[in-house]
Amino acid sequence: MVFSHLHWITKTGALTLLTSLLFTFSLYPRVVQAQTAGANTCGDPFQNHYGPFDYRTATKENLKLVEGAHFTPGVESLTKPATTTFAGMASDVGYTLHVFPNHHRALLTMIKLGERHKTDTPPGAKFTVECYLERAVRYRPNDTVARSVFAQFLGKQNRKQEAIQQLNAAISDAGDNAISHYTIGTVFLEMREFEPALAQAHKAKAMGLQWTELEQALKTAGQWKEPGQ
Numbered sequence: 001m002v003f004s005h006l007h008w009i010t011k012t013g014a015l016t017l018l019t020s021l022l023f024t025f026s027l028y029p030r031v032v033q034a035q036t037a038g039a040n041t042c043g044d045p046f047q048n049h050y051g052p053f054d055y056r057t058a059t060k061e062n063l064k065l066v067e068g069a070h071f072t073p074g075v076e077s078l079t080k081p082a083t084t085t086f087a088g089m090a091s092d093v094g095y096t097l098h099v100f101p102n103h104h105r106a107l108l109t110m111i112k113l114g115e116r117h118k119t120d121t122p123p124g125a126k127f128t129v130e131c132y133l134e135r136a137v138r139y140r141p142n143d144t145v146a147r148s149v150f151a152q153f154l155g156k157q158n159r160k161q162e163a164i165q166q167l168n169a170a171i172s173d174a175g176d177n178a179i180s181h182y183t184i185g186t187v188f189l190e191m192r193e194f195e196p197a198l199a200q201a202h203k204a205k206a207m208g209l210q211w212t213e214l215e216q217a218l219k220t221a222g223q224w225k226e227p228g229q
Helices: 011-027 060-067 090-099 104-117 129-139 144-156 160-174 178-190 194-206 213-220
Strands: none
Touching: 060 090, 090 104, 090 129, 104 129, 104 144, 129 144, 144 160, 144 178, 160 178, 160 194, 178 194, 178 213, 194 213
């Protein structure tokens, strides 16, 4: 099983990574829907004055240099700015995403900033929230976590078919990574797409993952079936 790209997720954190956004989206009005962005409107994530680097494989030195200055615990929790004010905190998160376009935690934080400010483009950000998500999957199409975060964002924008497209692409790249399949199943469940959520739960379990939260959630919804039933 490959865990390197999810080195910061614990057993409980695997669900928290994505389900925490449910709470975030419930607190604030939905962001005004943005059009699906492309390279022309969202910039080129492959060109940057420093990097870009794949978040999953970046060195500790590269991460420390950027996160230590721009993506501090205070920025991630939206409680303490790093190099700017509260109003412009998205500039630090944006800087992080320019260096690491698929930085999973920074993507989640940018989404929260969009919700906090009730806008597509949080103050200090160069692009819209959706652009940062689009850039992440364009930079590394095989990053199943980035696609799952993007899918959840789209699902909460009532763009279910686009969300499902992201999840199906993630499934294709998940391979034998049980955690990826489990996380994808969690997003399907949030969208009440029970059949694919069940399939992903079965797949993760067959690969040896012993986490039970997704199975229990499906049972609570009356949607759990044992494999082969």
